[in-house]
Structures are given as C-alpha cells and as structure tokens.
Amino acid sequence: NAGVTQTPKFRVLKTGQSMTLLCAQDMNHEYMYWYRQDPGMGLRLIHYSVGEGTTAKGEVPDGYNVSRLKKQNFLLGLESAAPSQTSVYFCASGGIGHGDGEQYFGPGTRLTVT
Amino acid sequence: EDKVVQSPLSLVVHEGDTVTLNCSYEVTNFRSLLWYKQEKKAPTFLFMLTSSGIEKKSGRLSSILDKKELFSILNITATQTGDSAIYLCAVDQTGANNLFFGTGTRLTVIP
Numbered sequence: 001n002a003g004v005t006q007t008p009k010f011r012v013l014k015t016g017q018s019m020t021l022l023c024a025q026d027m028n029h030e031y032m033y034w035y036r037q038d039p040g041m042g043l044r045l046i047h048y049s050v051g052e053g054t055t056a057k058g059e060v061p062d063g064y065n066v067s068r069l070k071k072q073n074f075l076l077g078l079e080s081a082a083p084s085q086t087s088v089y090f091c092a093s094g095g096i097g098h099g100d101g102e103q104y105f106g107p108g109t110r111l112t113v114t
Numbered sequence: 115e116d117k118v119v120q121s122p123l124s125l126v127v128h129e130g131d132t133v134t135l136n137c138s139y140e141v142t143n144f145r146s147l148l149w150y151k152q153e154k155k156a157p158t159f160l161f162m163l164t165s166s167g168i169e170k171k172s173g174r175l176s177s178i179l180d181k182k183e184l185f186s187i188l189n190i191t192a193t194q195t196g197d198s199a200i201y202l203c204a205v206d207q208t209g210a211n212n213l214f215f216g217t218g219t220r221l222t223v224i225p
Contacts (some may be wrong), residue, residue, distance in 0.1 A: 004156075016143070024178075031211065033212060035215075040200055040217060041217060042155075042202065042215045042216055042217035042218055043202065043204075043215040044215075045212045045213075050210050050211055056211065058212060066210075090156065100157050102148065102162060103213060105156035105157045106156055107155045107156050107160070108155050108156060
C-alpha cells in the first residue's frame, strides 16, 4: 500500500507558465482534497472531490482547476502561475461518509513561482 | 465566521518536559476535532475526538475535548527530540466535506 502519492515533489515555474500536480491514492477512498500550506497560515483547502467525476471549491480556489476522472487520481492544475501560488501543496484522501474525519496526506509538492 | 485557533504558535522545551498544546474553536455544526503531527512532510493522524471528557491516549500523548468550553488540549509527557514537529488541530463539521485547520503549534524539543 503506497497510500497517497504526489508528483512532482519539487517544481520551479516562471510567472505565466502552467503545470499539473498529480495525486494518487490506493485506499479506495471516495473523498480527495487539495490543500496549500503557507507559513503562518496553516492548511487551506483549495478544491475537493466527493467522488469520481465530481469536484467542488474550497476556501482558496482562485487560480486553480481540478479534475477527478478516475477515483484514484485527483489532478490540480495551474493555468497561469503567479508568485502568490508559491507554496507547499498537499493532497489528502478520506473514506466514505465524511464522519470518519481522518484524512491521509501525501508527502507534498513544493512549488516556487518566480 | 468559523475559526480554529491554536496556542501557543511555537514552543521550545527541554527533553523530559511535559507540554500542553491548546486548540479552541468556533464553528457551526461541530462533529469532531482531530489532531495531526507534521514533521518534515505530510501530516499524520494522532487523535479524533467527538465526545467531551473522554481522554484519548497513545503512549506519551493524550488529548481531551471540552465541547462546552469549545476547546481541546494535547498533552505530551516526557518529551523527546522526536516530538519536534508542527501539531495541527482540525475540526470536522456536519454537512461539510472538508476539515477546517488551525495554523498549528511548532514544538521544538532540545536535548
């Protein structure tokens, strides 16, 4: 069981470039999430998905898009990167019925936008 | 506005000390409170608390929830350098599909 994996681990982009972050989980979880973590800000939810083919906005969705074409994968896209999107991005997944509460996190992607 | 506030923001202690980390919350439709430990990478789950007054314990770590006063504490006894991490508190709400996180407490344990 790999759990939750993320690729890439590190990336440097120039302003205006685009990229996609990939998250994969092998726990058959229905729920998947993308967070960003900035110093002094804690974890903030960008987008999430409650099942294959569904997505929803979180607290800070602007500048990002997501897709959940397969249950095990959740993609986060940046169409035109900005320096304000420099952050560490975490993907997480959780089981059916969110009352379970617990989320399982991937190792993170450190993104720098210059 | 929903909020989760953790204190202190950072803490430095010596090995063997006992520490108490605090998490207070003001959220609608509270369902549960979770504690995570974040070392260099991904947060890892510690405890989930749903009922007041029932202590959850795992080794030297323990946590309790007070739903009347809207807070939780995380205690670590006989601290070790391996306890150095950011400790995150999060709240789960009925009808919501995500966790609402506090900003975390950075604990540093020095030998």
